[in-house]
Amino acid sequence: MEPIISFDRLSFTYRGGERPALRQICGQIDRGAVVAVMGHAGAGKSTLCYTLNGLVPRFFRGAYEGSVLVKGEEVARRKVAEMARHVGLVLQDFEAQLFSTNVELEMAFGPENLCLARPEIDRRIRQYLSWVGLEKLRHREPASLSGGQKQRLAIGAILAMEPEVVVMDEPTTDLDPKGRQEILEIAKRLGQSGKTLLIVDTEPETAEQADELWLIKEGRILSKGKPRQLLTDVTLLKACGVSIPPLVELFSLMGWPGNPLSPEEALSWIDKHGLIPRPFPKRPREKPRPPGPPILEVEGLRYVYPFHQTEALRGVHLSIHEGECVALLGQNGSGKTTLAKHFNGLLKPTSGSVLLRGKPTSDYGHREMARHVGFVFQNPDHQIFANTVYDEVAFGLRMLGEDTKTTARYVEEALATVGLAGYEGSSPFALSKGERQRVAVASVLAARPEILVLDEPTTGLDQAQQRSMMAMLKALHRQGHTIIVITHSMRMAEELADRTVVLKDGTVLLDGQTRAVFAEEERLAEASLRPSSIVRLSNRLGTEALTVEQMVEELKA
Amino acid sequence: MNLFLYLEGRTWLHRLDPRTKLMGTLILFVLCLCFNHPLYLLLIALAIGALALSAKAFLNFWRLRWLLLLLMAFSTLLWPFFVRGSTAILAWGPLHLSQESIAYGVAMGLRLASFVSIGLVLLSTTRNEELTHGLIRMGLPHPVAFAFATALRLIPTFAGAGATIVQAQMARGLDLEEGNLLRRIGKFIPQAVPLFLYAIRHTNFLAMALESRGFSPGAARTFYHELRMRWIDYGTIVFLLVLLGGALYLRLGQGWGVILPGRL
Numbered sequence: 001m002e003p004i005i006s007f008d009r010l011s012f013t014y015r016g017g018e019r020p021a022l023r024q025i026c027g028q029i030d031r032g033a034v035v036a037v038m039g040h041a042g043a044g045k046s047t048l049c050y051t052l053n054g055l056v057p058r059f060f061r062g063a064y065e066g067s068v069l070v071k072g073e074e075v076a077r078r079k080v081a082e083m084a085r086h087v088g089l090v091l092q093d094f095e096a097q098l099f100s101t102n103v104e105l106e107m108a109f110g111p112e113n114l115c116l117a118r119p120e121i122d123r124r125i126r127q128y129l130s131w132v133g134l135e136k137l138r139h140r141e142p143a144s145l146s147g148g149q150k151q152r153l154a155i156g157a158i159l160a161m162e163p164e165v166v167v168m169d170e171p172t173t174d175l176d177p178k179g180r181q182e183i184l185e186i187a188k189r190l191g192q193s194g195k196t197l198l199i200v201d202t203e204p205e206t207a208e209q210a211d212e213l214w215l216i217k218e219g220r221i222l223s224k225g226k227p228r229q230l231l232t233d234v235t236l237l238k239a240c241g242v243s244i245p246p247l248v249e250l251f252s253l254m255g256w257p258g259n260p261l262s263p264e265e266a267l268s269w270i271d272k273h274g275l276i277p278r279p280f281p282k283r284p285r286e287k288p289r290p291p292g293p294p295i296l297e298v299e300g301l302r303y304v305y306p307f308h309q310t311e312a313l314r315g316v317h318l319s320i321h322e323g324e325c326v327a328l329l330g331q332n333g334s335g336k337t338t339l340a341k342h343f344n345g346l347l348k349p350t351s352g353s354v355l356l357r358g359k360p361t362s363d364y365g366h367r368e369m370a371r372h373v374g375f376v377f378q379n380p381d382h383q384i385f386a387n388t389v390y391d392e393v394a395f396g397l398r399m400l401g402e403d404t405k406t407t408a409r410y411v412e413e414a415l416a417t418v419g420l421a422g423y424e425g426s427s428p429f430a431l432s433k434g435e436r437q438r439v440a441v442a443s444v445l446a447a448r449p450e451i452l453v454l455d456e457p458t459t460g461l462d463q464a465q466q467r468s469m470m471a472m473l474k475a476l477h478r479q480g481h482t483i484i485v486i487t488h489s490m491r492m493a494e495e496l497a498d499r500t501v502v503l504k505d506g507t508v509l510l511d512g513q514t515r516a517v518f519a520e521e522e523r524l525a526e527a528s529l530r531p532s533s534i535v536r537l538s539n540r541l542g543t544e545a546l547t548v549e550q551m552v553e554e555l556k557a
Numbered sequence: 558m559n560l561f562l563y564l565e566g567r568t569w570l571h572r573l574d575p576r577t578k579l580m581g582t583l584i585l586f587v588l589c590l591c592f593n594h595p596l597y598l599l600l601i602a603l604a605i606g607a608l609a610l611s612a613k614a615f616l617n618f619w620r621l622r623w624l625l626l627l628l629m630a631f632s633t634l635l636w637p638f639f640v641r642g643s644t645a646i647l648a649w650g651p652l653h654l655s656q657e658s659i660a661y662g663v664a665m666g667l668r669l670a671s672f673v674s675i676g677l678v679l680l681s682t683t684r685n686e687e688l689t690h691g692l693i694r695m696g697l698p699h700p701v702a703f704a705f706a707t708a709l710r711l712i713p714t715f716a717g718a719g720a721t722i723v724q725a726q727m728a729r730g731l732d733l734e735e736g737n738l739l740r741r742i743g744k745f746i747p748q749a750v751p752l753f754l755y756a757i758r759h760t761n762f763l764a765m766a767l768e769s770r771g772f773s774p775g776a777a778r779t780f781y782h783e784l785r786m787r788w789i790d791y792g793t794i795v796f797l798l799v800l801l802g803g804a805l806y807l808r809l810g811q812g813w814g815v816i817l818p819g820r821l
Contacts, residue, residue: 053769055765055768055769059764059765059768079773080768080769081768081771081772081773081776082771084768084769084770084771085771088769089769091762091765091766091769093762096759096762096763096766097762097763097766099707099710099763099766099767100685100686101561101563101684101685101686102684104781105684105686105781105782108781109770109772110770110771111779111781112778112779112780112781113770113771113772113773113776113778114771114778115777115778115779116779117779118779118781118783121779121781122781125781139565141561141565143561157770158770161770161771341724344728346724346727346728365732366727366730366731366732367730367732369728370728370729370730373728374728375725375728377721377724377725377728379721381751381754381755381758382718382721382722382725382751382755383722383725383726383729383747383751384751385746385747385748385749385750385751395729395730395747396729396730397730399729399730399731399732400730429754443729444728444729447729447730
């Protein structure tokens with residue numbers, strides 16, 4: 001088969017960049033093939049995507065060497081808008097790439113630019129909306145859609161231009177498990193329909209379905225091959241900083257034969273080889289530590305957003321105890337962030353009450369509140385403004401009126417806790433996303449709040465960065481902080497939290513010990529959530545483990 | 558957070574051609590400038606209120622009620638001190654108040670509120686895309702029309718980001734209600750820098766997204782929503798023009814609707 005895309009010794013360094021983003025990329029993609037690309041943060045995955053429709057080097061300037069041919073034509077010589085006919089690129093941030101006032105016009109935008117006639121545009125809107133399953137939402141405003149729906153719309157809007165090559169840059173990050181499933185379903189059908197597809201992702205689940213997997217490290221292609229082969233090569237994946245499929249890791253640590261990717265496969269391997277006795281002898285569930293005194297009490301909390309009169313919270317009852325580590329789960333729009341913003345009084349209840357140490361949150365001033373409840377927002381770039389990391393972290397303390405000496409001491413401690421000691425003089429803007437996220441945590445931590453609330457702290461972080469963020473949160477928890485994490489990452493909840501609260505449509509759907517909550521797969525599915533493969537296996541085996549390490553320990557005991 | 562002004566609907570105002578609405582907006586603006594008597598302006602303001610009612614746009618008026626009230630209040634309170642009428646109520650040094658100047662202040666308040674309301678009705682009933690298309694069809698160059706529409710589109714996005722940034726900084730102990738003027742200005746930086754950077758990043762990303770979807774500013778393109786002037790469009794424009802002609806005749810020919818002569 002003839003290749004539709006071929007890279008020939010392609011290297012690229014962004015203007016002002018210190019080191020090349022891509023180095024000597026060579027490779028070919030056959031017409032109709034599905035290629036998955038994985039790699040650590042900053043490996044050059046997005047840059048690779050941009051070279052396919054000419055954003056690199058036409059939009060992002062820099063030193064460009066070698067070539068990319070799409071359908072035999074050199075991309076760098078063409079305008080981006082021209083390339084858009086052949087290569088459809090779905091960008092990483094799906095929120096920001098939707099700009100129309102309703103779904104149908106969003107779909108029409110590309111075809112309009114192709115100067116198509118109205119009946120043809122209409123046909124494409126109809127065809128591709130049903131392709132991505134949004135035909136019923138044709139007249140809705142994009143901003144009112146759920147995360148998964150937005151991403152599907154972004155894909156549909158690209159498909160409506162009928163490009164032969166579709167490129168997706170991390171289409172499933174920031175999505176809840178159900179949204180992710182929907183996107184993977186679309187990717188699969190795209191592959192079957194004969195489109196050429198290049199899909200970048202951090203989750204091994206996505207790569208499983210591909211014809212070929214490329215692993216990138218520091219701008220170089222480290223390995224190319226069949227996904228099944230590469231995904232079960234633990235050493236190689238580790239070297240690339242890519243997350244290892246948990247069941248593969250389990251089987252390798254246990255020294256078992258087989259490289260299962262799904263719990264069903266794992267069970268069939270276990271039964272075939274009689275690896276462990278089934279049913280596995282039950283181990284008594286660990287008694288939860290007796291809870292400390294309640295620190296946050298939420299009673300019958302209702303909240304209505306003043307602008308559009310939507311009820312985001314409808315009667316939430318919840319009490320958080322001192323020293324707990326709680327994960328707050330739920331779909332986009334379930335009310336997680338709205339609830340959390342009540343914890344430090346950023347929002348005031350429409351009705352009901354939120355008590356902090358027995359006193360309504362509205363009775364605390366902003367500065368007093370900062371000492372009780374620290375809130376780390378999802379996007380560190382919403383708060384970083386200072387010239388140096390030191391000033392950034394010291395900002396809160398200065399606002400609170402601490403003297404220079406105390407400020408210096410607290411800043412030093414906070415930076416040490418987040419693992420950024422020695423970065424005091426650096427510019428926060430020059431740091432990586434993972435490091436900026438840590439600066440944001442440190443800047444909140446410096447005021448030494450009793451409670452730490454984090455909104456999606458692992459968004460946009462790669463495997464290694466996520467691990468270190470979680471390790472840091474565990475350490476903070478051990479130091480006695482009460483921690484509340486809003487997340488859509490199941491693994492984060494499983495590994496970190498001793499208690500999990502699941503929200504659905506503004507009410508509490510499930511609340512309990514994390515192990516118990518994650519055993520209720522059917523209830524979780526109601527909230528579009530699905531435990532990770534290791535926990536699903538654990539549920540089928542009847543074991544207590546929530547993580548690979550715990551599983552190994554429990555099975556070997 | 559939803560900060561868009563467009564309200565989904567099928568009222569007759571929604572269905573008017575955007576060109577009609579743009580022209581109508583212009584005519585109504587001029588109409589507001591015809592008189593400076595509060596009673597006449599009250600009549601105009603009430604008519605615009607009726608228009609808003611028929612466009613089912615009241616939600617937006619409710620959202621922006623403070624802005625409207627503030628404009629009216631400020632204008633009513635401040636104008637009387639800057640113009641002189643003949644029937645003095647209070648004369649104390651340079652301070653001078655008269656019946657006419659107070660009435661003029663009320664009229665100016667109504668005029669400002671009417672201006673905002675007209676714009677609000679336009680934006681409540683016209684999609685951004687329609688506005689762009691309308692402007693292009695009225696002869697504005699493509700890039701200018703797109704720049705205008707995109708700016709309009711980005712305001713709510715930036716406002717939303719701004720709100721988040723303020724919250725993020727407040728959670729770190731930023732207290733906006735405290736301190737003298739100088740200190741308060743200093744507190745502006747932690748909000749302005751992230752917002753500025755956000756705006757740059759966002760705009761850059763948007764440009765990428767637009768190009769990736771085949772958009773280039775000057776190039777020819779088609780529009781999914783075809784614009785079509787119907788009899789009701791022509792009727793509306795003719796009606797408004799007659800209204801404006803009448804108003805100009807009353808003001809210029811007859812000298813009606815004037816509380817302070819010689820002023821706009």
